[in-house]
Amino acid sequence: MKILITGTAGFIGYHLAKRLLARGDQVIGLDNINDYYDQNLKYGRLADTGIARDAIKQGQLTSSTSHSNYQFIQLDLTDKQGLVDLCAEQQFDAVCNLAAQPGVRYSITHPDAYIQANIVGFLNLLEAARHHRITNFVYASSSSVYGLNQAQPFSTQHNVDHPVSLYAATKKSNELMAHTYAHLYGLNVTGLRFFTVYGPWGRPDMAPFLFTDAAFKDKPIKVFNHGKMQRDFT
Template sequence: MKILVTGTAGFIGFHLAERLAQRGDEVVGLDNINDYYDQNVKYGRLAFSGIDRDAIEEGKLVTSTKYPNYRFIKLDLEDKAAIDALFAAEQFDAVCNLAAQAGVRYSLTNPDAYIKSNITGFINLLEACRHNKVGNLSYASSSSVYGLNERQPFSVHHNVDHPVSLYAASKKSNELMAHTYSHLFGIPTTGLRFFTVYGPWGRPDMALFLFTKAALEGRPIDVFNYGNMQRDFTYIDDIIEGVVRVIDNPAKSNPNWSGQNPDPGTSSAPYRVYNIGNNEPVRLLDFIEAIEKALGKTIEKNMLPIQPGDVPSTYADVTDLVEELGYRPATPVQEGINRFVAWYREFFNV
């Protein structure tokens, strides 16, 4: 297939582009390489995939030196004319949108960034898919859409109308926008609710990266909700396997869907939402203990109350993923953390 993957300088997008290129798909990667976090990590990911930093030019397709079937373009999803031109020229079979303004806490101070990237950028993609007859659109949603829901494990069949951050609201908006285009124009769309993704090449603003960096520099870490937070930490390889299965299996309509008793996770349109999580919540203090074990040192902790926008617990019900795509994430947290720490030490030479 010819597949557009947006966000390929980002954590999940980088790994997905690698996986698709390795299996022989024709991949076009797209990213605006913004400065939300250390751009050296973003350029490092691209360089690992054979996209040389010096070859990158705004709006120009660059061919990977590692994978001849992988090309990259620096482009912003908000640039509607450029996105339309790219779709018209390339005629993609499938699109996986992983580009977004990420982060819950950042959305409290920079709300405009989320509207521009996550809403305006997404509508530009939907329109491009519509006018170029793209056969499958998958996109990153988030476990944060569950918001004030306390019923666990979180199921895609639960109502999610009570977000507690603008980031979460923007991801829920993506699901609603996608459903509209599935209903009106028959575009198969699948939303992927990721649960706390971690692993090598991870984001510098995420807990594992922050904690590892602080520990190796001999600094204390901030531990919110006094360490009693629970997260369904999901290893990057498990996430990628789930995404690839969705790319290979476009959403279908649910013949049993009823407007009298509407199921939020499916539709009479070719629309689907899946959780991709480890299905095994881990207490934050236990996660930190696993990092200490991987590093061979104790980390000093500043115990703090929960932050605005955070939810105390996440726990994914992955029944639909297992039953419909035959896949269940399964990497143990200690194993995943060990791999991250090994990568971190090598990348930063520490």
């Protein structure tokens, strides 16, 4: 299969790319390599899949030096024409969208970034899939969509109409948009409500890494709500 993975400089996208490459799929990775967190970590992930930092050129495919079935392009999903051109040229069998503007607290101070990346960018990708007959569409939603839901353990059958952050609202919007495109155009869509994912090459701003770093440095772990808060790691 030929698969487009967006967000391959990111944590989950990087690991998915490695798994699919090992399986023998032909993979095109896409990322805008923004500076939400340390770009050196993002370039490090790319380098681990054979994409050298100095070889990357905006809007152009770069071939991996370690995987003959892998190419990477630095492109923003808000670049509608660039995305259309890529999909028209490559004729993908499937898309796995792991690109997004993450972060709950950051969405309070930078709302525009979330609308552009998570709404406009997502729409552009759905449109590209629709017009270029990419029938298999997998995307990252988030456990944040559960918002004020009190029922536990969480279930896909629970109401998710009460998000408590703009980030969560954009992810809920993604689910509605994907459902609509599946209904109207027959796209086979699958949304994944990730909780806090951790592992090698993980994000430095996530709880497991913050807690571990504090422990190693013999520093206190930040506790909120006077110690009465429970973490579900999302």
